[in-house]
Amino acid sequence: MAILSLRGVSKSFGEGPQRVDAVRDVSLDFERGEMVSLVGPSGSGKSTLLAMVGGLLTPTSGEILVDGVDIARLGARERTRYRRDQVGFVFQGSNMVPFLTARENLLLVAGFGGMDKGALRRRADELLEELDLTHVAGHLATRLSGGERQRVAIARALMRDPALILVDEPTASLNTELGERVVDALAEEVRGRNKACLMVTHDERMAARAGRLIEFRDGRIRHDGSVASDEAARSDRG
Amino acid sequence: MLALIEMKRRKLQFAMVTGVVALISYLIIMVTGLGLGLNERAGTGLLALDGEYLAYASNANLSVIRSRLTDAHVAAIEDAPGVERATPVGYVAAVVEYGPEESDTAATLGVVPGSFAEPEVVDGRQLEAPDEVLIDRAWARLAGTSIGDTLPLPVGFDSRDFTVVGVVDQGYVFFQPTVYVSLEDWQALAYQGDPSQRPAASIVLIQGEDVAGASGDGWQVVTKQEGFENIEGVQAQQSTVDALRYMGLLIGTLVIGVFFYVITLQKVSLLGILKAIGASGLFLATQGMLQVFVVAVVGVLISVGLAIVTEATLLSSDTVPIMFNTNSLVTSSASVVIGGLVGAALSVRQVAAIDPIIAMQQQ
Ligand SMILES: Nc1ncnc2c1ncn2[C@@H]1O[C@H](COP(=O)(O)OP(=O)(O)OP(=O)(O)O)[C@@H](O)[C@H]1O
Numbered sequence: 001m002a003i004l005s006l007r008g009v010s011k012s013f014g015e016g017p018q019r020v021d022a023v024r025d026v027s028l029d030f031e032r033g034e035m036v037s038l039v040g041p042s043g044s045g046k047s048t049l050l051a052m053v054g055g056l057l058t059p060t061s062g063e064i065l066v067d068g069v070d071i072a073r074l075g076a077r078e079r080t081r082y083r084r085d086q087v088g089f090v091f092q093g094s095n096m097v098p099f100l101t102a103r104e105n106l107l108l109v110a111g112f113g114g115m116d117k118g119a120l121r122r123r124a125d126e127l128l129e130e131l132d133l134t135h136v137a138g139h140l141a142t143r144l145s146g147g148e149r150q151r152v153a154i155a156r157a158l159m160r161d162p163a164l165i166l167v168d169e170p171t172a173s174l175n176t177e178l179g180e181r182v183v184d185a186l187a188e189e190v191r192g193r194n195k196a197c198l199m200v201t202h203d204e205r206m207a208a209r210a211g212r213l214i215e216f217r218d219g220r221i222r223h224d225g226s227v228a229s230d231e232a233a234r235s236d237r238g
Numbered sequence: 239m240l241a242l243i244e245m246k247r248r249k250l251q252f253a254m255v256t257g258v259v260a261l262i263s264y265l266i267i268m269v270t271g272l273g274l275g276l277n278e279r280a281g282t283g284l285l286a287l288d289g290e291y292l293a294y295a296s297n298a299n300l301s302v303i304r305s306r307l308t309d310a311h312v313a314a315i316e317d318a319p320g321v322e323r324a325t326p327v328g329y330v331a332a333v334v335e336y337g338p339e340e341s342d343t344a345a346t347l348g349v350v351p352g353s354f355a356e357p358e359v360v361d362g363r364q365l366e367a368p369d370e371v372l373i374d375r376a377w378a379r380l381a382g383t384s385i386g387d388t389l390p391l392p393v394g395f396d397s398r399d400f401t402v403v404g405v406v407d408q409g410y411v412f413f414q415p416t417v418y419v420s421l422e423d424w425q426a427l428a429y430q431g432d433p434s435q436r437p438a439a440s441i442v443l444i445q446g447e448d449v450a451g452a453s454g455d456g457w458q459v460v461t462k463q464e465g466f467e468n469i470e471g472v473q474a475q476q477s478t479v480d481a482l483r484y485m486g487l488l489i490g491t492l493v494i495g496v497f498f499y500v501i502t503l504q505k506v507s508l509l510g511i512l513k514a515i516g517a518s519g520l521f522l523a524t525q526g527m528l529q530v531f532v533v534a535v536v537g538v539l540i541s542v543g544l545a546i547v548t549e550a551t552l553l554s555s556d557t558v559p560i561m562f563n564t565n566s567l568v569t570s571s572a573s574v575v576i577g578g579l580v581g582a583a584l585s586v587r588q589v590a591a592i593d594p595i596i597a598m599q600q601q
């Protein structure tokens with residue numbers, strides 16, 4: 001069974017003439033172990049889709065099934081728990097808690113409860129190591145470079161071993177080489193631990209490192225396919 | 239712990255509000271202390287009397303100064319239903335010249351020696367003979383009088399020497415330290431006219447049950463507390479002090495409330511992110527309240543320290559009527575902490591209202 005299924009999901013903002021249809025009737029399935037890139041022009045609805053999957057927005061219509069449960073119908077408490085336990089979110093702005101160190105930003109999620117603290121501590125050190133952050137583990141978030149902050153954000157999203165990893169523009173402030181490393185680390189995590197990852201990006205090279213690429217336009221899926229076939233399609237068109 | 243780490247890393251901000259809370263709490267403690275001190279000066283000597291009820295002349299409007307009772311009144315009061323024991327007490331304000339150019343007023347109470355109106359001495363012995371006087375500690379502090387000294391009490395234009403035989407711990411009546419003489423001596427001090435016309439007492443102290451409200455021809459009985467509250471100025475003083483206390487508490491509540499409101503406003507985006515990655519509103523509100531609690535408790539502890547230092551230095555002299563007791567310190571402290579939590583509760587609603595979607599809207 002798909003870990004994540006979208007069934008006719010739409011989201012519109014505002015009423016009457018101000019109404020914006022950000023996502024229109026989108027249906028998709030994601031399997032475990034899948035790393036998916038979401039691309040498309042600015043304003044095409046990528047972040048909105050991610051927010052709905054992450055339990056931050058409720059769709060105007062349609063169903064979002066995670067392990068068969070429609071998260072649009074969760075109550076406030078279950079929704080919080082869903083965000084905590086099943087989703088790892090990396091935001092467009094790599095949002096750190098400024099007065100905490102890199103390591104404390106990871107351990108922060110320990111305070112939310114529901115997991116063994118010792119295990120979380122080991123996990124934090126493991127992730128710092130994997131993402132090449134050990135040397136800045138004790139630095140305040142405000143002192144970290146953009147790229148370091150971005151990687152801490154990714155590490156934080158992975159802390160509780162979520163089934164879904166949602167990433168909005170992960171590599172915006174990374175140079176290509178570092179960006180590739182970060183995406184590869186994510187891909188490895190996804191394949192190795194059988195998760196699903198949705199990554200929004202503008203960077204075609206990053207997008208190409210995922211196994212599957214979905215292109216958005218005006219809130220609709222314009223193209224959905226494996227990266228290889230996508231590139232084939234492009235060259236066909238070109 | 240998120241809340242405590244934040245306080246540690248933003249020391250200046252939190253130290254400032256803690257300082258303000260400490261000052262406000264100090265103000266509340268001092269005002270409360272002033273209230274207690276003024277009350278004590280107003281009439282603890284009356285409250286300390288060993289009986290539950292007081293009988294006044296019915297035309298005295300519950301004023302000890304104006305009340306005069308005859309032997310017949312005292313006898314009638316003794317026979318009133320519910321009265322177990324009753325004993326006359328006289329009051330007169332006596333200007334005592336205890337040194338060259340040095341004089342002060344002593345609240346001179348006349349009691350029957352050996353009766354339950356005569357306070358127990360803490361030093362020396364009880365009254366035994368005429369021309370003996372018990373002085374209160376407050377008077378001893380004020381005038382430097384001690385056991386064995388003579389105290390000249392005024393009789394008409396003259397004065398009569400009394401020997402200090404004991405020290406008691408009863409406090410003040412009408413802002414004057416108390417001294418105690420025998421009822422007969424009191425009569426001589428208070429009234430110089432025809433001895434047969436002298437009143438038998440100012441008031442009658444009563445032990446018994448359910449006597450409050452009893453009255454007869456020319457007299458009425460109230461509880462001791464009611465008598466105290468009717469002392470001239472006590473109620474006005476009490477309401478002034480209470481108004482100041484509540485004002486201080488209100489200001490403290492508002493300061494803490496506004497501070498945490500502003501801090502929460504500053505952190506809206508951060509709190510949104512934390513919610514977005516799975517923090518519950520309850521968790522965040524608890525963290526906020528924990529900070530308020532720490533700020534309030536530390537502020538209060540500082541203010542209690544300040545108050546104790548103030549008492550030890552400034553107030554050891556007898557001129558400032560401020561006093562503290564554990565009860566008043568605990569009450570003031572607790573009210574500041576509770577006030578702070580109430581003020582901060584405003585921010586809890588704000589935290590609850592933060593939509594985690596804002597985590598996606600920042601760059
Ligand atoms: N809260 C909102 N209220 C009104 N309109 C919104 C809201 N959020 C998004 N939109 C609109 O929905 C559309 C899709 O926005 P979204 O943020 O999903 O785009 P995006 O594909 O992530 O763009 P970008 O690549 O620039 O991040 C846009 O037209 C946007 O203006």
Ligand SMILES: [Mg+2]
Pocket residue numbers: 046047048092168
């Ligand atoms: Mg976006």
